[in-house]
Amino acid sequence: MTRKRFDEMGCSVACALNEVGDWWSLLVVKQAMLGTRRFVDFQHNLGIAKNILCNRLTRLVDNGVMVRVDVGEHGKRYEYRLTDKGRDLFTVVTALRQWSERWNGEKDSMQLVDRQTGEPLAPVTVQNQQGQTLTVRDVRFVDEDGKPLEEAG
Amino acid sequence: MTRKRFDEMGCSVACALNEVGDWWSLLVVKQAMLGTRRFVDFQHNLGIAKNILCNRLTRLVDNGVMVRVDVGEHGKRYEYRLTDKGRDLFTVVTALRQWSERWNGEKDSMQLVDRQTGEPLAPVTVQNQQGQTLTVRDVRFVDEDGKPLEEAG
């Protein structure tokens, strides 16, 4: 009767959520993107309990999203850093942030800007090969043979 | 000692996760994007317990992500459909799906294609105003006055 995990559902989204869909996980990743690396800093910046933070960091490390780097002179001082896989979640986190801002208004005093130009980012969108923006209604779900997937039944 | 929610953290990402970050929530949204509308269909397609599904649907409706539409002749037959706000999560779900496929391989027999051309979608990316792709290292986090945010301390 353990909580059902999403790894054996044959679905990429489920698989992703299995790795970063726990309560707090994506916030830890977001915080790491802001530059936080130390255990105590995550703790204070997020207001998360130590045991939960410990669990989430371990889990993220196990899933290859972060790495624990030994920075103490004689060990026992660590930094948690994003891996390439973890940094690649930037799209997801940014999409979530923008979605929230669009529908719930600015909840964040912080803004994201292009380091080069200082301009705000463009909205993250789903696009086709030609760069045209697509909504969920502009796509089809097909199986491996290209046959349309009829669902909902 | 109730579970800490993310609505009062002054962070857009946290606010978003507060609405769709519960276990199962985003999978329900994804399933809705595949065309599922009925309670029983969500239940069977996802393999979720009825009480949890009930809770998540209610929560999604409360948060304006879905609506419950009465489709029975005399009431008591419902459909759950995505609102505009819900459909706007397409970017998030697609980014998650692609992230999983990039780092964990194809876990999905299903593919997403442009309805017009039949071609697979382009990778979702964060871009600046000029359409150039940005990584997390190409952005800066600034406060309302444009001053850089020094974090992690």
Added chain:
DNA sequence: CCAGAAAGGTTGCATAACGAAACCAAATAA
């Protein structure tokens, strides 16, 4: 070098969330 603080946990306990199955009323199908 020594005392004390800080980092990075672990443990125990109370409460909330989750999962499975049973149960139930209204609406529909046979």
Added chain:
DNA sequence: TTATTTGGTTTCGTTATGCAACCTTTCTGG
């Protein structure tokens, strides 16, 4: 009319989360 489907709610056992206390190793100040 009876059976079945839909869309739940209830109950109960297990797991997850939150908080505080504690613990060991490493740094810091003197």
